Amino acid sequence: MTANADAHHAHRQHLQSIIAGLNEGIILLExxxxxxxxxxxxxxxxxxxRLEDLGSTPSGYRKRYTLTSRSHHRVPARQYPLDRLAAAEPFDDLQLNLRRKDDGEFLRHVRVRGLHLRNGDGADYRVLILHDQTGKPRAEAHFDSDFGSNPVPAVVCRLQDLRCVKVNQGFLDMTGSTREAxxxxxxRExxxxxxxxxKGDAIARLNKGQAISQREGVVKRADGGDNAVIATGQPIDMDGEPCMLFTYLDLEARxxxxxxxxxxxxRFSTAFRLAPVPMVLCEGDDLLTREVNDAxxxxxGVSAEHCIGQPLAELGLQACADMAADLKRGERIRNREAALVTRAGGQLDCLVSxxxxTIGGLPQxxxxxQDITERKRSETELLTAIEAVMQDTSWFSRSIIDKLAQLRQPAPATRDVADLAQLTSREREVLGLMCQGHDDDGIAKSLKLSRNTVRNHVATIYSKIGVHRRSAAIVWARDRGITGHESPRRRDKPQAG
Incomplete structure (x- = not known):
């Protein structure tokens, strides 16, 4: 064996010892x-x-193994990687399906690269490098599924010719385009x-196959208009082809x-500021005042600026602690009686709701x-008079009702139509007879109902208007203009046919 042959053999043994333990598959050709x-x-x-099972030569390899492209086209004989390498033709990555002719179920997905190397001593190395990518088609199937169902608008283009090869429904919805379009x-089109x-820098990076960081831009809609977006480009590999994945954030919707x-x-700010009833906006935890309206x-009796940052209790509203605790439990407060102390030392009776x-993402x-000071005073006077009369009798004559009505002059604003709307026609009839001084028996006789039915109507009325006594119900009715002397409800009798 000559010195050159010995050196070549030594180099090959050294090369084999280096690559023997690599995860990549390595095949050396003479x-x-x-x-x-x-x-x-x-x-x-x-x-x-066993090495001999590879067939010893490129032609022997073709007799044992079949290679197809990822699109399932059979690789021509002279285009097999070993044939190309034997012809001293190096090549970059090929994505191939590898099958054994003696085993119909054998299938491997491989990425193959060929190198033709020479060292300074003239040694010739022809190396076939194989990467096992058997699980990759499954991953690509998952990608296709995720890509199609992802609501984020996205498009995939080949870098070779910048043609669009995939588009998801999110992009079609955003632009109003069809998949075929x-x-x-x-x-570019x-x-x-x-x-x-x-834009120029982004196009340059696209042409180089480089990632494109988030940038504001526009995409064309099918109707010819522009859609403002934030676009991102990410290089990916699909079926062995370099591609660019474009994703978009639709700024139009935002x-x-x-x-x-x-x-x-x-609108809220305007309604809040111009509302005729006192209103306040507080922090959710400690009821610190953030904003108050003019009312x-x-x-x-203080300026709106003075109220900002003050606890609501220090601004004069009583029973704030109980309200704060109820609100923390998720309860709503509706028409709760409370007192509001003015800066001058006076007191207003209020119904607080x-x-x-959540405003601006913050709990508030x-x-x-609602100021009910005058109504409260009138109701107190009326209730005292009614209770005094009821000590002697359980019914009121019309003359007594009229005299009691003279104790107050209810303002039209207190006659809330919405309050009356919650009562049925029958309940209003029952309430009117109560105002005339009828007891349950008298109401039952007048309306031709059973006593139990009347009692049920009375209980329902109490529940709807929020009272617990007959006298309070009469005050509530009088406050809304019900005296019992309104025009009776007309009932049409069916005519005999």
């Missing part, structure tokens, strides 16, 4: 095309542990990177939402106060 050696990974990838079109001062939120906030500032709300409390 310059004449003979398969000289393969590591364990390459043999295992071919379903064997997008697939096969170029990124679709203007996938339209708008923005950095802009419409933000505009609607601003309009709602402006509240006038009611307590409050509810937890909106409270409204």
């Amino acid at each position: 310059p004449n095309g003979t398969i000289a050696w393969a590591n364990a990974s390459a043999l295992g990838l071919h379903g064997t542990d 997008v697939l096969g079109k170029s990124a 679709l203007d996938l990177l339209g708008g923005g001062e950095d 802009t419409r939402t933000e505009l609607a939120l601003r309009e709602n906030a402006e 509240f500032a006038v009611a307590i 409050a509810e937890s709300v 409390v909106l409270a409204a106060m």
Whole structure:
């Protein structure tokens, strides 16, 4: 053996010792095309542990194994990787399906690359590198499924010709396009990177296959308009082809939402400021005042600016601790009686309603106060008079009712139509007879009902108007203009046919 042959043999043994333990499959060819050696990974990838099972030569390999492309087209004989390598033709990555002719169920998905190397001593190395990607088609199937169902608008383009090869429903919905109008079109034709001062830089990165960071731009809609977006480009590999995945954040929907939120906030602010009843907006936890309307500032006698940052209790509203505890439990406060002490030392009787709300993402409390000071005073006087009369009799004559009605002059604003609307026609009849001084028996006789039915109506009336005594019900009715002397409800009798 000559010195050159000895050196070549030594180099090959050294090379084999280096690559024997690599995870990648490695096959070495002699310059004449003979398969000289393969590591364990390459043999295992071919379903064997013996070198001779590879066929010794490219033609022997073709007799034992079939190669197809990922699109299932059979690779021509002279285009097999070993044949190309034997012809000293190096090549970059090929995505192939590998099958054994003696085993119909054997299938491997491989990525293959060929290298033709020479060292300084003239040694010739022809190396076939194989990567096992058997699980990758399944991953690609998962990608297709996730890509199609993802609501984020997205498009995939080949980098080779920038043609669109995939588009999801989110992109079609955003642009109003059809799938046929997008697939096969170029990124330039679709203007996938339209708008923005950095468009030129983004296109340059696309042409180089580099990632495109988030940028504001526009995409064309099918109706010819522009849709504002934030676009991102990410290089990916699909079926062995370099591609670019474009994803978009639809700014039009966000802009419409933000505009609607601003309009709602402006409407709320205007309604809050101009409301005729005192209103206050507080922090949800400790009822610190964030904003008050003009009616509240006038009611307590201080400026609106003075109220900001003050606990609601220090602004004069009594029973704040109980209300705060109820609100923390998620309860709503409706028409709860409370006192509001003014800066001058006076006191207003109020009905307070409050509810937890979220404004600007922060939990807050909106409270409204209805001043019932005059009504309370009139009701107290009327209730005292009624209870005095009821000590002697359980019914009122019309003359007594009329005299009691003269004790007050109810303002039309207190006659709440909405309050009356909650009563049925029958319940209003029962309430009117109560105002005339009839007891349950008298009401039953007048309306031709049983006594139990009348009692049920009375109980329902108490529940609906929030009272517990007959005298309080009469006060409530008188406050809303019910005396029992209104025109009776007309009942049409069926005519005999």
